[in-house]
Amino acid sequence: MTKKEFLxxxxxxxxxxxxNDIDRSLGFYEELIQDVMEDGISEEKAVESLGSxxxxxxxxxxxxxxxxxxxxxxxxxxxxxxxxIILGFPLWLPLVMTVFILILAFYICACSILFSLYAVDxxxxxxxxxxxxxxxxxxxxxxxxxSCGFLGTALVCGGLAILTFLGLNAVVKFxxxxxxxxxxxxxxxxxxxx
Amino acid sequence: MDIQLKRGLLDxxxxxxxxxKDSYGYQMIKDMKPYIEISESTLYPILRRLETAKHLTVHSxxxxxxxxxxxxxxxxxxxxxxxxxKEWNEIMSIYEFIIREETDDDKERxx
Numbered sequence: 001m002t003k004k005e006f007l008x009x010x011x012x013x014x015x016x017x018x019x020n021d022i023d024r025s026l027g028f029y030e031e032l033i034q035d036v037m038e039d040g041i042s043e044e045k046a047v048e049s050l051g052s053x054x055x056x057x058x059x060x061x062x063x064x065x066x067x068x069x070x071x072x073x074x075x076x077x078x079x080x081x082x083x084x085i086i087l088g089f090p091l092w093l094p095l096v097m098t099v100f101i102l103i104l105a106f107y108i109c110a111c112s113i114l115f116s117l118y119a120v121d122x123x124x125x126x127x128x129x130x131x132x133x134x135x136x137x138x139x140x141x142x143x144x145x146x147s148c149g150f151l152g153t154a155l156v157c158g159g160l161a162i163l164t165f166l167g168l169n170a171v172v173k174f175x176x177x178x179x180x181x182x183x184x185x186x187x188x189x190x191x192x193x194x
Numbered sequence: 195m196d197i198q199l200k201r202g203l204l205d206x207x208x209x210x211x212x213x214x215k216d217s218y219g220y221q222m223i224k225d226m227k228p229y230i231e232i233s234e235s236t237l238y239p240i241l242r243r244l245e246t247a248k249h250l251t252v253h254s255x256x257x258x259x260x261x262x263x264x265x266x267x268x269x270x271x272x273x274x275x276x277x278x279x280k281e282w283n284e285i286m287s288i289y290e291f292i293i294r295e296e297t298d299d300d301k302e303r304x305x
Contacts, residue, residue, distance in 0.1 A: 028263070
């Protein structure tokens with residue numbers, strides 16, 4: 001057995017002790033092996049002279065008053081909990097799905113309302129544009145009254161289009177921020193719960 | 195030898211090996227071997243124990259390009275040897291008493 005094999009073997013046996021203690025113990029035995037080898041004894045013989053790995057590890061462990069540090073245990077589901085989760089799935093699955101579908105439906109509704117409002121906005125803008133076009137058309141053909149009527153329509157529709165556009169943008173912005181907050185909350189609570 | 199008795203003796207022997215001058219693990223074993231049976235695996239726990247009890251201190255000295263740990267006896271360590279010597283006197287008188295008793299018994303039996 002080489003020095004390295006020997007020391008690794010002891011390290012393995014001392015697992016659970018504070019790392020400082022393990023390093024100190026191994027340092028002592030490494031030094032001993034080196035000193036024995038300096039006396040002209042081969043590495044293998046030097047390692048052999050120290051005794052067996054089990055013996056040494058046992059000696060160190062029995063003399064160490066420091067309590068063995070326990071590795072932090074991962075929280076695992078108990079068998080009963082797993083069984084309950086599986087058995088309860090006809091109950092919780094529809095509930096989860098209902099909540100999910102409700103949220104989805106809400107989003108679809110909100111999106112379609114917004115879409116239709118944008119469509120209204122677009123039609124207002126189109127009306128304004130056509131009215132403006134008609135205003136000039138009747139102005140050149142000499143029908144001042146008609147021209148004035150179309151100018152009024154164009155101005156009203158144009159104004160409304162701009163106002164609704166700005167209003168809708170504000171609503172969309174608010175909506176996006178709100179859903180972002182909602183999702184953050186859901187994920188945060190899940191992370192905290194874990 | 196009784197384990198408890200040997201354990202106590204080993205502590206004193208280890209302290210004795212560093213009483214005159216600081217020493218290192220392998221040298222200490224070599225010094226002790228003619229007098230008391232000691233293995234490398236028993237020395238380390240003893241050194242740890244004595245260090246915790248502040249009977250010795252450890253320091254590293256460079257030797258052949260590596261660090262070697264030297265052990266130095268403290269006042270408390272020296273005191274421990276002295277206490278042991280005193281105690282041993284008591285033990286010796288007890289021993290003499292035991293021996294004497296045996297011989298007395300023998301004499302009685304003979305007469």
